[in-house]
Amino acid sequence: MDDQDQIKNAKRLKYYRFLIFGLTFFGYATLHCARQSWSLMKANMESESDISSTFLGYMDFAFLMSYSIGFATLGYYGDRMNLKYFTTIGMFCAVICLLVIGILQTTGAVEGKTREVIFIIFWILNGLSQSTAMPGFVATMGHWFGKQKRGLIMGFWIGTTNFGDIMGYTLGCVMSAGLNIHWGYVPIASATLIFIMVVNLFLFMKPYPEQIGIDVQAEWGSIMDGETKTGQQEQQYLLKQFNSSLFTSVFSQKKDQSSDWSADQNQKKPVNFFNAWLIPNVAIYALLFAGLKSTVYCILFWLPTLLSTEGNHVSMVNKSVVCSLFDIGIFIGGMVVGQVTDRLGKRAVVMGPSILFSVALMIVCLVLNTDNSITNSFLFFFIGIFLGGPYNVCQSAIMIDLAKQKALKNSADALSTVTSLIDGTGACFAAIVQLVIPYAGVNNVFWVLLGLTLVSLILLSPLTVKDITSLLRKKKRKQEYKNNLENNSRKMLLLSSDGEQPIESE
Secondary structure, eight states: OOHHHHHHHHHHHHHHHHHHHHHHHHHHHHHHHHHHHHHHTHHHHHHHHOOOHHHHHHHHHHHHHHHHHHHHHTHHHHTTSOHHHHHHHHHHHHHHHHHHHHHHHHHTOOOHHHHHHHHHHHHHHHHHHHTTHHHHHHHHHHHHOOSTTHHHHHHHHTTHHHHHHHHHHHHHHIIIIISOOOTTHHHHHHHHHHHHHHHHHHHHOOSOGGGGTOOHHHHHHTTOOHHHHHHHHHHHHHHHHHHHHTTSOTTOOOOOOOTTTHHHHHTOEEOOTTGGGGSTTHHHHHHHHHHHHHHHHHHHHHHHHHTTSTTOOOOHHHHHHHHHHHHHHHHHHHHHHHHHHHHHSOSHHHHHHHHHHHHHHHHHHHHHOOOOHHHHHHHHHHHHHHHHHHHHHHHTHHHHHHHTSGGGTTEETHHHHHHHHHHHHHHHHHHHHHHHHHHHOGGGHHHHHHHHHHHHHHHHHHHHHHHHHHHHHHHHHHHHHHHHHHHHHHHHHHHHHTTOOOOOOO
16 A cells, blocks of 8 residues: 555544444434433423323333343344444334333323323334444444544543433423423424434444445554554453443354464363353452442432422423433542543552442432432532442443453353453343332432442452552552662772772673
């Protein structure tokens, strides 16, 4: 490839990377928009449509459980079909489910038990449909972005969830408080936004650079020497395996192997769902993530309703602001905690105190129990920071850390299995909590949150102590090394002052 071809290839690559980033970012954001606009409307559903909080808990349980099942099963098909079709078909099915719910409610076509059964069925289908988006988008991003800036880029990309949540709060607020529209039209509006992105994804999304003649490997190779290139090829292989199998079934095993690695892979034994729990730290992090995910989803799904119960009479606008600030806090916390833990090389030493601060802020919320929007905004913004930091780190960096363990070295597809185990456990626990909240009472949500967060803190405590001890030992070794250097320097000066010359190596 001559210089002109390289320049042309680099320009096209830059253009398509911007395009892919934008399409996947806004595509997944519209799905989160639909989820959070639904959460914001819960209080309206109870007052306008005689839908109980218990039934809303059933719907949340149905969505999260089917969503986690979709993660564990549908990813298998995503590895074996064009990612554009995989994601757009799933999102289009989600559009249908949302439209059915909205149309049935606005027209009053069904009532009573019949309505509840239909709502549950289509909410289960909605969860399964939406589960195709994340694995498809993550795999697409993995095809287009190399290791060089992947951490930074994916750190910004994961903000799609928080951006989508804020979109959902804004949409619900504008339609309900601003335009005074019945809540049944909100899922219809959400479906419209998703459909617009489905069309754009179908027309413009190119999941594979080779599909349009762009040589990504050449672009990566031009900035590497021979030794670095070999290591990069290994990283690319592992990244490809990680992205393509991130949400594959925990019981499945890939058959396709790279030709350069086939002999080595044949000697590796797969890790199944059950013995994966025995891998060091996997069980702790799986349960830790379950507690954190349950807490975050509990706030995301029930905070708008909580702000409308008992003595709290917060307006729709103020509820949107409080919920949006919580999401902004999660995004900021994930970036800050991720950067700090990368620098320290230890995760738990930062995550432990961060969770502890979130517990303290939840206790403050319990004591104050206020409907003051400024106070609530302040509290939930910092709860988002201190709780969202460990949540995002556990969701991303921790899984990569676990994949580097020696225990996984001789195991085929261990990363897929461990990732599915941690994600699946978190989603299942979060789903179960949605059933607990209506029976505990929406007014007791903070007690549920406090309990879940304390459990997470207790689970993380041994690893926090271990990391602190390790850092102290490292600091002690550095000090000893520094003292030795100073002592040797003094000896050399004394020898020089006596007229003796240090022996030079030949």
